Amino acid sequence: MVLKNATILVIDDDVDVLTALRLLLKPLVKEVVTEKNPSNITSQIERTSYDIIILDMNFNGLVNTGNEGIFWLNKIRKQKPETSVILMTAYADIDLAIRGLKEGASDFLMKPWKNEKIIETITTILSQKKSQNTQKKHLNSNTVEIIGDSDVMTDIFTKLKKVAPTDANVLILGENGTGKDLIARALHDNSNRKHQPFVKVDVGALTESLFESELFGYKKGAFTDAREDRKGRFEAAHGGTLFLDEIGNISLAQQARLLTVLQNRQVTPLGSNTSISIDIRLVCATNIDPQILADEKKFRKDLIYRINTVDIIAPPLRDRGTDITELAHHFVTLYAEKYNKSPFSFDSGFISKLKNHDFPGNVRELQYVLERAVIMTDGSVLKPEDLVFSSIERPSTATRITTKSLNLDDLEKNAILNVLEKNKGNVSKSAKELGITRAALYRRLEKYEL
The missing domain is CATH 1.10.8.60 (Helicase, Ruva Protein; domain 3)
Known part of the structure; x- marks a missing residue:
């Protein structure tokens, strides 16, 4: 829960308000600091970095502007722009609170408050900050952002860090929409091949006639429309990573041709008698249930062993x-x-x-x-x-x-x-x-x- 690591500063000249908020928040957050005198704000935030400051809009004339909350909000924003500020106001100050939002406050709360509303507001702000500031926090990648800190995602990140630097073939399993392509990209971007090509192919969408020409390439004249030589995806991914998506949907005949290439580490373009050596890291993905993949009438067991040195399950x-x-x-x-x-x-x-x-x-x-x-x-x-x-x-x-x-x-x-x-x-x-x-x-x- 995002609350447990939060540090919060509450500023109000009403001792009862400070006591009530301290008692409410202390069991939920890492630290709650209360301050009665707003003149001490500058020194407080200089000493300590707070995640959230809860700031009253009106004090006892310490700043003779008529809108003390806005004055101190601007002070905080200038000194610590990354700190979120929640304004506390009475119903009569609603227009002033709206002005505060325009000046950079994250939210405002009405007095008298509801405890649930305060906790919800703080949680929302902390979650939003975490989402904005945690890009690629788990992986050293310049192109992939995988968000999440649940237990199942922590397991995924741990596995990625171990597997990515190797050349092990990886099979990514998971339902549609779980981010299998992001995991594939993260494997490449955190590997020793990250400066080499990353080539993705939706093999499940390839017809029998296109399968070989698309993956293995062809020579000019190999068939009617072959007007020039063309590299296949295996050759295009040489030195890098080849990502075969929806691998579970290819036919047994296609599986046999793919197995031969993986065993020999060579491809022979259509219309050619010369084999080309390939150096790729293979990553595959499917939404097919593993029990179906284990059925040899649907999927070759020897191919499964080739593509599945390590499996990663993208959680729903x-x-x-x-x-x-x-x-x-x-x-x-x-x-x-x-x-x-x-x-x-x-x-x-x-x-x-x-x-x-x-x-x-x-x-x-x-x-x-x-x-x-x-x-x-x-x-x-x-x-x-x-x-x-x-x-x-x-x-x-x-x-x-x-x-x-x-x-x-x-x-x-x-x-x-x-x-x-x-x-x-x-x-x-x-x-x-x-x-x-x-x-x-x-x-x-x-x-x-x-």
Whole structure:
């Protein structure tokens, strides 16, 4: 949870406010510092870097401007522009708070506040900062951004760091939309071949007639339309990485031809009698279930051994826990910039609705859903009703690939998600179906941050 490592400074001349916020936040964050005198702000932020400053809008005339909050906000922004500021204001100061947002505040809270709203606002700001500042944090890559810090993604990053520097052939398994192509690219960009070509081929889309000419190349005159020599994808990837996507969809005849090339490390272009040596690192991907790949009537076992020195399973979005919040902030920020819109904030139910959706289309579906929301929303706050899930995407048990986790927490969490999805978020029905009380279900929702 992003809260646990946060440092927060609260500035208010009301001792009761400082005490209440310290008691609320202390169990949740790394450090809470309170300050009654705003004149000490400069020295406070000089000594310590705070993730968030909660700043009252009005003090006892210490700065004779009539809008002390704006004065101190500008001081903070000038001294520590990377620090997020949340303004605290009474209802009468709402216009001043809106001015504060234009001056660079991250958000504002109304007095009297609701504890849940404060925690939600802080969590949203921290998640957004993490999404913006954590590009390529796990991998030394200039071209790939893989976002996420859930346990399953941490395992992926660990495996990538071990496998990428080698020349081992890798088979990436996972449902559609899980980012298999990003993993393939990350393997290349973190390998010793990163300055050599990365060539991607969707082999599942190649017809029988195009398979050999596309992969192995051809000589002029090899067939009717062969008007000049052309390198195949194997030769084009020489020295680098060849990524064969949808490898599980090729025919047995195509598998036999591919196996021969991999065994001999040579290709023979159509219309030629001369073989060409190739030096490639092979990465393959498929959404086919491993049990289907193990069926020799569908896929040659000797080819599986060739392409599968190491396998990496791209986890479905429903198994990635809090990553959905980080991804949501990333995509909303991306599309707000693309469509020249002001930065968005999230209504309290927005993330909850995302987390309660099964996302059969995985990260790709999330991306399209959020792009649609950014385009269609008129205001600056995204609400649950802005999320429209496509009826095209349907979960398919035939293509689902699981990480086979037997962890009890994972099993319980997935059961809760499935029942909530089935009952369209109705807590009472879901609790009854799960055989627990509403209170027990709410505790589990909080435990798993759903």
